[in-house]
Amino acid sequence: MSGHSKWSTIKHKKAATDKKRGKLFTQLSKELTIAAREGGGDPTFNTRLGLAIDKAKAANMPKDNIERAIKRGTGELEGAELFELMYEAYAPNGIGLLIEVVTDNKNRAVADLRHALSKNGGNMAEGGAVAWQFTRKGYIAVGGDVDEDELFLVAADAGADDIQFDEVAEVFTEIENFQAVREAIKEAGMEVAEASMVFEPNNAIDLAQDQALQVMKVIEVIEDLDDVQNVYSTLEISDEAIAAMEAA
Template identity: 35%
Template sequence: MLHTTRNLLPRILQYSSNKTFLTLYANNFNNVQKRFAGHNKWSKIRHVKGVKDLERGILFTKLSKEIQLAVKLGGSDPGQNVRLAAALASAKKAHLPKDNIDNAIKRALGQIKAESIENITYEGYGPGGIAFLVETVTDNKNRTVKDLKHFFTKAGGSMSVVSWMFDKKGSIQFNHGSTQDTLDKMMDNAIEINEVEDIQELDDDSLEIICPSSSVNAIYGELTTKYNYEVIRMSSGYIPTSTIKIDESDKELMEKLTRFMNNLNDHEDVIKVHNNAEL
């Protein structure tokens, strides 16, 4: 049944790697004794810059792997490969250098020698019994599974089958593009598209469609060619069929979740993390 509502899905626990990552490092830095006032400002700048450089390096690695996998699965023409088009859009937004993009494509086409990569999703229970699905792109699955198993165990959880708690869905975010259509008009048009299951109005005057993951390409084509709308983001992911309510005042649990999710996010093989926690 089609729903058109602002709050279509429960607010699932999300995290901003930038905010959490920088906050943790800032807290550590504040515990350092200030011995040399004249050098303290530069030390802070250098420290924060180092964190940002590390963070950007991890992001660039993930983006390059996603481009490589997209080309491997669907070819190097973004006009025919929606996953590649989405990966290139993300790369552009993150200012991934052109050389990195070109090299990722060449590796996928075999023009540059590279290790074979795989797209593997790992499952398990994290802190508080929360179910997690962790999507990875890896050239060494033995290393990846060892690291993820360590993260789950350290957080008091375990790797186990939890995918039955989720439905795999596609999502497409779009705006009016070159048209002057209102949100109501856009919603009316989107409702007419086959396989659209849900539509959500977002805060930036755009809409998000929820659909079967297999229908993303077809819906993208209809939005852009029939209605001339601009597609901002496309992705496939997992939506929980049931959620676990998290008490935000439980500091111990929130700290465990923060550490666990930072560990996942900081791993260069991890592309997406899904969970069934609700705040």
């Protein structure tokens, strides 16, 4: 596994500004709306919606905003039609990118993405050219003071297939075991700081620091686009590159 929490740490620090917080709330609102549209407005029976609500609450998104987003999904409030799209691309130095987009205008979304990539040394890829380099996984970040041995036993017993300890404890699962592992961690009294489905690179690529920073800058530019929800890369993100990025 590679760098998910490290890149998230950078994003969370940058999200402290009002502009970044507004972008985050927009992303969360779209996720809430789509989740409710697909599975209904009751998080008890809609796992995706439950995860989206948890993420929105963790980001201190106002309750009224959460409720309005859900109602747009269930049709109780009017809203623009949203489309979920996945684009594949290359950043400089051969790094593959998977880019999740939610938009009400497909033409605008792809034009903005092409412009951002071409301006920063990247390019769009044909469908399937990059996706094979990733595997869909369940991801759980455990916050607070974690007893590593206890977490390992609880998560592994529930079906986790990889557990890592860095700035936060990270648990990765197969899709079918995700809910069971998440619930087991919560029932053990541990703090679930984040729980979501992610794309993890099968083989992460370690670059020289200057090359890694070039790729990370491209990812940051893409993430700032209005319609982009998430960007996943095959880059192995080092602590040194993070420190340099934060100092920039």
